[in-house]
Amino acid sequence: MAFLQAGKKGNQQANPVLWFEEKFRECTRPIFDKKLRAAYLSALHLESTKKQKTFDRTLQFWTRSAAIYSTYKACQFRVLFVKDQAEKERIWEEQHEQAADKVYSLCYDLKGFFLKTAQLLAKPDLSPMAWVKKLIVLCDQAPQTPYSEIQRVLEEELGQPFGDVFERFDEKPLGSASVAQVHRARVKGAKNDVAVKVQHPGAHDLMMTDIRNQKIFAHFLQRFDLQFDLISVLDELEQQVEYEFDFRREAAAMDRIGTSLAAVNRGRSPITVPRSVPGLVTRRVLVMDFLEGTPLMLMADELKRRGINPDGRLAKLTKRNILKDLSSAYGQMIISDGFFQADPHPGNILINKTGKVCLLDYGQTKELSEELRLGYANVIVALANRDPDEVGNAIRSLGIKTISRDAGAEDPVQLSMLAQLLFDTRMPDGWEVANPFGDNSILRFIKVEKLPKELFFIVRVAQLLRGLSVGMGVPFSVAEHWKPLAMEALKNSPSARVDDSEIWINSGADSLRELAWERRRRLRKNGLFQAVSKTRTRRRRKRNRASV
Numbered sequence: 317m318a319f320l321q322a323g324k325k326g327n328q329q330a331n332p333v334l335w336f337e338e339k340f341r342e343c344t345r346p347i348f349d350k351k352l353r354a355a356y357l358s359a360l361h362l363e364s365t366k367k368q369k370t371f372d373r374t375l376q377f378w379t380r381s382a383a384i385y386s387t388y389k390a391c392q393f394r395v396l397f398v399k400d401q402a403e404k405e406r407i408w409e410e411q412h413e414q415a416a417d418k419v420y421s422l423c424y425d426l427k428g429f430f431l432k433t434a435q436l437l438a439k440p441d442l443s444p445m446a447w448v449k450k451l452i453v454l455c456d457q458a459p460q461t462p463y464s465e466i467q468r469v470l471e472e473e474l475g476q477p478f479g480d481v482f483e484r485f486d487e488k489p490l491g492s493a494s495v496a497q498v499h500r501a502r503v504k505g506a507k508n509d510v511a512v513k514v515q516h517p518g519a520h521d522l523m524m525t526d527i528r529n530q531k532i533f534a535h536f537l538q539r540f541d542l543q544f545d546l547i548s549v550l551d552e553l554e555q556q557v558e559y560e561f562d563f564r565r566e567a568a569a570m571d572r573i574g575t576s577l578a579a580v581n582r583g584r585s586p587i588t589v590p591r592s593v594p595g596l597v598t599r600r601v602l603v604m605d606f607l608e609g610t611p612l613m614l615m616a617d618e619l620k621r622r623g624i625n626p627d628g629r630l631a632k633l634t635k636r637n638i639l640k641d642l643s644s645a646y647g648q649m650i651i652s653d654g655f656f657q658a659d660p661h662p663g664n665i666l667i668n669k670t671g672k673v674c675l676l677d678y679g680q681t682k683e684l685s686e687e688l689r690l691g692y693a694n695v696i697v698a699l700a701n702r703d704p705d706e707v708g709n710a711i712r713s714l715g716i717k718t719i720s721r722d723a724g725a726e727d728p729v730q731l732s733m734l735a736q737l738l739f740d741t742r743m744p745d746g747w748e749v750a751n752p753f754g755d756n757s758i759l760r761f762i763k764v765e766k767l768p769k770e771l772f773f774i775v776r777v778a779q780l781l782r783g784l785s786v787g788m789g790v791p792f793s794v795a796e797h798w799k800p801l802a803m804e805a806l807k808n809s810p811s812a813r814v815d816d817s818e819i820w821i822n823s824g825a826d827s828l829r830e831l832a833w834e835r836r837r838r839l840r841k842n843g844l845f846q847a848v849s850k851t852r853t854r855r856r857r858k859r860n861r862a863s864v
């Protein structure tokens with residue numbers, strides 16, 4: 317390399333005119349070479365268009381968000397001068413109706429990450445009902461990628477002509493979300509249909525722009541209105557969105573969860589999980605089992621079609637069974653395995669002909685550390701026992717930092733209510749909504765200064781399951797449902813407290829005693845029997861020396 321550079325330098329010194337002419341031709345090639353000029357202009361146009369879209373998107377977000385926020389602050393100031401409670405409620409209801417239209421327009425027009433935001437907000441226990449009615453329809457309304465572009469992406473990713481892979485391929489997608497759209501197809505030589513998930517070109521850049529804008533807005537809200545650690549939440553979401561754009565990771569997660577649930581339940585998993593098709597998974601394409609069923613959001617219409625009263629006894633029993641099966645699966649995923657699908661919104665849930673739950677979309681998954689898994693198990697047991705002091709100790713052990721808004725110490729009851737709102741589907745007594753901006757919000761009394769970002773998707777699952785519970789009109793507590801699983805996880809933990817002759821596990825009203833032979837078998841299983849035997853020997857020798 318040094319020899320070539322020396323040669324070039326020698327040529328420059330030997331004939332500077334020729335060297336100058338060569339450099340001039342290199343610099344002017346884009347001007348006189350038509351193909352090169354076209355390539356340069358095309359690249360420049362694409363870059364300028366991309367920057368313009370980013371600027372326009374950012375401007376629209378801030379203009380619209382500021383308008384919505386300012387109307388709420390104005391309404392908040394207005395009701396201060398209204399004494400009649402009924403009139404206050406009317407004013408707020410009118411404000412929610414007007415704001416719902418604006419929020420819907422913002423999410424619908426910008427799409428991208430705002431569709432995920434709509435999914436988070438469209439929960440009857442979290443947002444005003446006017447918002448829920450508007451935003452619930454946005455689950456599958458992302459812009460569709462043209463069929464010709466879908467074919468191009470498939471051929472690029474699979475490395476084969478489109479017709480060599482698929483015997484049949486439906487042009488109209490089954491659904492289109494913020495990251496990808498899904499088509500029904502049949503692979504050549506196969507007997508069953510498959511679902512083909514194809515990533516939207518350019519979706520990644522839009523999502524990252526949206527997240528950056530929302531993080532700045534979250535800083536503002538956290539500073540002046542909502543006393544909650546929103547930044548950690550959005551940091552975790554940002555990382556997960558990056559993961560969502562690698563379908564190889566999604567396929568591995570989906571297969572892992574399906575295999576685990578089948579193994580634990582001896583082939584009778586409480587939910588159905590699709591499996592990926594080997595050899596047809598790439599970063600931007602995922603081919604998997606096609607699951608047929610009724611979307612959960614359309615279940616009431618399906619019940620009417622079958623002649624069943626959606627509000628009747630049989631319908632409520634069906635809804636309770638759906639919640640029970642879904643919660644059982646999530647209890648096993650989170651507490652037993654520590655690896656779970658983190659997006660159980662209604663658009664990802666189907667009910668098949670036999671009434672079984674089918675869970676779709678494994679782009680958002682989370683793996684918990686052993687410490688975090690057992691810490692959450694402690695929280696579940698404490699919430700099920702309804703012991704405020706126990707709950708407070710359990711959530712502090714997770715790394716959650718809170719500050720009382722009063723000068724005094726934190727009220728254990730308020731802290732327990734906060735934990736219930738974060739981690740359980742049962743609402744605290746006397747509560748109907750968990751609106752964090754409401755006048756009676758627990759966040760008005762306790763500030764969540766730090767929420768470890770690793771906890772966000774546990775909170776998200778609890779919130780989405782609560783939304784299903786409230787939306788179906790079926791009261792349900794995952795803490796009570798998951799308590800046996802949590803106790804089992806703590807009991808089998810290598811760090812479980814071991815007594816000399818027996819072990820007691822606090823279970824509220826009852827205490828379960830572990831017999832000596834059961835304890836020995838458990839210790840051998842966890843590889844701790846020898847260590848405990850040595851500890852006993854040391855204690856016995858110490859007692860003997862003391863008696864002498």
